[in-house]
Amino acid sequence: MATAVPQTDHDLMLAVREGELDALGELFERHHGRLYGYLTRSTGDRLASEDIAQTVFQRMLKYRHTYRTDGSFTAWMYHLARRCAADYFRKKQAGPANMDPADLQDYADDRPHAGEHAAASDDQALLQRALNQLAHADREVLLLSRFQELSFAEISSILECSVGAAKVRAHRAVRTLRDLYFQLQKETTV
Amino acid sequence: MKCTAAQHRFSELLDSRHESPASGDVRAHLAACPDCQKEFAALKHTLTALDALPAPTPGPRLRANFYALLAAEKNSAAKVPRGEHRRQRLTTWRWILAPLAACGLLVLGFLAGQRQASLPPQTARPAAEATRQELAELRQKVDRMGQLVGYSLQPQHSAGQRLQSIFATHTLQAPDPRVIAQLINALALDPSVNVRLAALETLYVYADQDTVRAGVLAALVREPNPLVQVSMIDFLAAARDPEAAQAFATISRDEQLDRAVRDAARRALVQL
Numbered sequence: 001m002a003t004a005v006p007q008t009d010h011d012l013m014l015a016v017r018e019g020e021l022d023a024l025g026e027l028f029e030r031h032h033g034r035l036y037g038y039l040t041r042s043t044g045d046r047l048a049s050e051d052i053a054q055t056v057f058q059r060m061l062k063y064r065h066t067y068r069t070d071g072s073f074t075a076w077m078y079h080l081a082r083r084c085a086a087d088y089f090r091k092k093q094a095g096p097a098n099m100d101p102a103d104l105q106d107y108a109d110d111r112p113h114a115g116e117h118a119a120a121s122d123d124q125a126l127l128q129r130a131l132n133q134l135a136h137a138d139r140e141v142l143l144l145s146r147f148q149e150l151s152f153a154e155i156s157s158i159l160e161c162s163v164g165a166a167k168v169r170a171h172r173a174v175r176t177l178r179d180l181y182f183q184l185q186k187e188t189t190v
Numbered sequence: 191m192k193c194t195a196a197q198h199r200f201s202e203l204l205d206s207r208h209e210s211p212a213s214g215d216v217r218a219h220l221a222a223c224p225d226c227q228k229e230f231a232a233l234k235h236t237l238t239a240l241d242a243l244p245a246p247t248p249g250p251r252l253r254a255n256f257y258a259l260l261a262a263e264k265n266s267a268a269k270v271p272r273g274e275h276r277r278q279r280l281t282t283w284r285w286i287l288a289p290l291a292a293c294g295l296l297v298l299g300f301l302a303g304q305r306q307a308s309l310p311p312q313t314a315r316p317a318a319e320a321t322r323q324e325l326a327e328l329r330q331k332v333d334r335m336g337q338l339v340g341y342s343l344q345p346q347h348s349a350g351q352r353l354q355s356i357f358a359t360h361t362l363q364a365p366d367p368r369v370i371a372q373l374i375n376a377l378a379l380d381p382s383v384n385v386r387l388a389a390l391e392t393l394y395v396y397a398d399q400d401t402v403r404a405g406v407l408a409a410l411v412r413e414p415n416p417l418v419q420v421s422m423i424d425f426l427a428a429a430r431d432p433e434a435a436q437a438f439a440t441i442s443r444d445e446q447l448d449r450a451v452r453d454a455a456r457r458a459l460v461q462l
Binding site: 019021022024025028032033034036037040041046049050053054057058061065123124127128131142145146147167170171174175177178181182 | 198200201204205232233235236237239240241242243244245246247248249251252253255256257259260263264267449
């Protein structure tokens, strides 16, 4: 019995480009969680990350005709995500936040729970703090290489640098993270 | 292998996806160097902890908003044909450019009329009285048809009526400058895509005339609809109009235009 072969991300996006907009639903289901994770860890702002992820998919629809036949969907998605994040924070800096108070109940409180405060010495909390202290460029390359399962060829395409430069940046970011992490561990044990 | 060189390649060992055959040298150095073992263990511990960080999960709002957005886009795509947005943006420009184009076409029509008038009169040839009368009747018929076409192509008539007028010109046996000017006018200024396409189709018969090609070229640079743009490019390419080469080159480089239009311009340049 023949089994249906799942379409690749690239095939789905080409279908979207040709007008089969429903194919974007499948791409959303495949990628929105990981994209949101990348944005949340990259920006440290859950509320902003939801808005930015929304904008990324909106731009995929708007600019679907620009998707290249020889492209990589994930590289294109993270490329859009970086631009959307940059635009979001540029606009945010330019003016005060405009939000309907009725929508507040939809959002989780970003501040650590009192219990989490008490467990600040917990390894994961320390590592998260170390990650937040990394320079944005270092955090970005680390997140792309460790959490998004992207090849260095794709990362170099997203960051617009050579493969060698992407590898060096990733290695440097890991070393810096290690130094920050160990430093925080020392501070909590003293 | 020195410690610095080995440590620069620790990332290969720490990422199973990128391990290369040359990693054996690094492993050999690591097995014999206590300092590098310590460094490697620290990096590995950091990355293991990093991989174990819980993945943040988005709220239901993201999915709900996405599917609302997708539904809106599908509705919009179903209602608005491609190129419609661009046409709407260009509406303002059309109000400014239309009178200018009308003046240009008037001059073209005048020149065409003068050229026609300078030709030696066909009726001067000796002919039988019956033939002369028949010719006079035919001319009157053509005159009436030209007036009818000109009148029916006025914008106050419906698009259907304007289309019928254009189809009526197919019955004309000889090219009449006024009819051709009206067709060029419709091609440049008529708000209906169908009327513009029908006018262009009709003008194919007269593509050997300089004024017709000049009129189509003038209309092309202002045309907002990609379908009509491609048809105009095909027209000028089929007519082998060298004057169009510059416009084709400009269109083929204009990223704002629809890709099909740019491709058509590139093909036309090759044809020329």
